[in-house]
Amino acid sequence: MARAGLTVERLTLAAAEMADEVGFENVTVTALARRFGVKDASLYFHLRNAQELRVRVAMLALAEMADRAADALAGRAGKDALVAFANAYRDYATRHPGRYAAAQLQLDRETAEASAARRHAEMTRAILRGYRLAEPDQTDAVRLLHSTFHGYVSLERAGGFRHTPRTTDATWSRTLDALDALLRNWPPG
Amino acid sequence: MARAGLTVERLTLAAAEMADEVGFENVTVTALARRFGVKDASLYFHLRNAQELRVRVAMLALAEMADRAADALAGRAGKDALVAFANAYRDYATRHPGRYAAAQLQLDRETAEASAARRHAEMTRAILRGYRLAEPDQTDAVRLLHSTFHGYVSLERAGGFRHTPRTTDATWSRTLDALDALLRNWPPG
DNA sequence: GGCACTAGTCTAGAGCCCCTAGGTAAAGAA
DNA sequence: TTCTTTACCTAGGGGCTCTAGACTAGTGCC
Numbered sequence: 001m002a003r004a005g006l007t008v009e010r011l012t013l014a015a016a017e018m019a020d021e022v023g024f025e026n027v028t029v030t031a032l033a034r035r036f037g038v039k040d041a042s043l044y045f046h047l048r049n050a051q052e053l054r055v056r057v058a059m060l061a062l063a064e065m066a067d068r069a070a071d072a073l074a075g076r077a078g079k080d081a082l083v084a085f086a087n088a089y090r091d092y093a094t095r096h097p098g099r100y101a102a103a104q105l106q107l108d109r110e111t112a113e114a115s116a117a118r119r120h121a122e123m124t125r126a127i128l129r130g131y132r133l134a135e136p137d138q139t140d141a142v143r144l145l146h147s148t149f150h151g152y153v154s155l156e157r158a159g160g161f162r163h164t165p166r167t168t169d170a171t172w173s174r175t176l177d178a179l180d181a182l183l184r185n186w187p188p189g
Numbered sequence: 190m191a192r193a194g195l196t197v198e199r200l201t202l203a204a205a206e207m208a209d210e211v212g213f214e215n216v217t218v219t220a221l222a223r224r225f226g227v228k229d230a231s232l233y234f235h236l237r238n239a240q241e242l243r244v245r246v247a248m249l250a251l252a253e254m255a256d257r258a259a260d261a262l263a264g265r266a267g268k269d270a271l272v273a274f275a276n277a278y279r280d281y282a283t284r285h286p287g288r289y290a291a292a293q294l295q296l297d298r299e300t301a302e303a304s305a306a307r308r309h310a311e312m313t314r315a316i317l318r319g320y321r322l323a324e325p326d327q328t329d330a331v332r333l334l335h336s337t338f339h340g341y342v343s344l345e346r347a348g349g350f351r352h353t354p355r356t357t358d359a360t361w362s363r364t365l366d367a368l369d370a371l372l373r374n375w376p377p378g
Numbered sequence: 379g380g381c382a383c384t385a386g387t388c389t390a391g392a393g394c395c396c397c398t399a400g401g402t403a404a405a406g407a408a
Numbered sequence: 409t410t411c412t413t414t415a416c417c418t419a420g421g422g423g424c425t426c427t428a429g430a431c432t433a434g435t436g437c438c
Contacts, residue, residue, distance in 0.1 A: 003404065003415060030395055041397075042416050050396065106347050113352075121352070139355045140363045143341070146349065147364070148333065151340025158295050160335065163302075163310070166328045174329045175336070177376050187370040189363070192386060192433065219424055230426075231387050239425065 019098025208287025
């Protein structure tokens with residue numbers, strides 16, 4: 001009965017890796033325990049329940065995405081920043097599909113506050129500084145950008161663009177052109 | 190042992206109602222059987238497995254959304270059509286959250302072909318006729334619209350817009366203005 | 379009406395998952 | 409060394425998925 005050296009952090013990271021390998025919906029407490037050569041009941045010493053594990057993976061993913069986005073944004077402005085930010089987001093989803101799926105988990109208000117969601121919003125606002133939008137247009141633009149990025153990535157991952165021959169990379173690039181154009185010519189209220 | 194008169198269609202419809210009431214993820218074969226006063230094993234005479242049930246609910250939702258969108262589109266063109274289409278989509282998600290969640294299920298290629306997804310794409314292209322976009326811009330615009338609508342609705346439902354006081358209705362309306370403006374001034378390749 | 383056949387439901391049970399209660403061994407403190 | 413705490417274990421209940429095989433309700437035919 002040697003100790004496995006489990007911690008919440010190790011469990012969360014392993015769960016995130018597992019999510020990328022087999023899909024977030026297949027990450028179970030039982031399967032995670034198996035991976036550590038331990039009984040499932042043992043994990044409940046470290047986790048309140050299975051939902052906590054999922055939430056922790058979601059928080060990890062949100063934080064990682066924010067880190068990547070921040071790196072991508074460093075030293076850039078205007079369209080350059082917009083493109084780098086969007087690509088960081090899309091690349092993360094491609095490389096870490098399970099984590100990305102986890103990040104879509106519905107978090108309760110308090111948990112959402114504690115997450116990196118605020119950093120995402122702040123970075124988006126930073127990008128918009130280059131486009132000089134006043135409130136409430138700025139908030140609307142933040143929401144539009146989030147919606148489009150998230151929608152594009154999740155439809156692409158779900159195979160929603162497969163029926164047309166045009167590559168999704170090409171459309172992605174043109175979508176960013178279009179959003180840049182839109183932000184430069186935001187329609188008056 | 191009176192017969193319950195189960196059919197795949199009745200099961201699918203009941204599952205869809207159940208999804209709207211308790212959430213798509215809580216629709217199980219066992220719970221559905223309970224609702225019909227029948228043992229869970231009995232449903233496997235009508236369904237291959239639980240996944241088939243989920244897929245059928247997804248197909249139902251996609252078809253219903255396409256119907257609503259088609260109604261909304263009738264007799265409209267230009268921005269009018271764009272707004273009506275987008276609202277039909279968003280309203281459906283509001284009234285039928287469980288069905289909407291089901292519609293996001295990943296379908297395999299064949300199932301997706303048999304779904305109403307093609308009708309959605311055709312309607313979007315019909316809207317774009319008013320904006321006179323040539324290929325490949327048209328395909329890109331279809332993808333952009335889908336992405337934005339889907340992204341907006343799912344972020345809104347997930348509570349992603351709660352942290353800012355601005356109402357989501359106001360942003361939605363301005364988002365449609367912005368998309369209309371963008372389509373009228375689509376940037377040259 | 380009786381018989382054969384099919385369709386629809388049931389019971390029993392295996393396997394996996396979530397989670398709790400209570401036991402026990404390992405690691406560290408005194 | 410002994411004591412305490414920490415970390416893991418066994419046992420078990422309850423839910424979900426799904427299969428095998430039994431049984432019955434209904435249908436068609438004589």
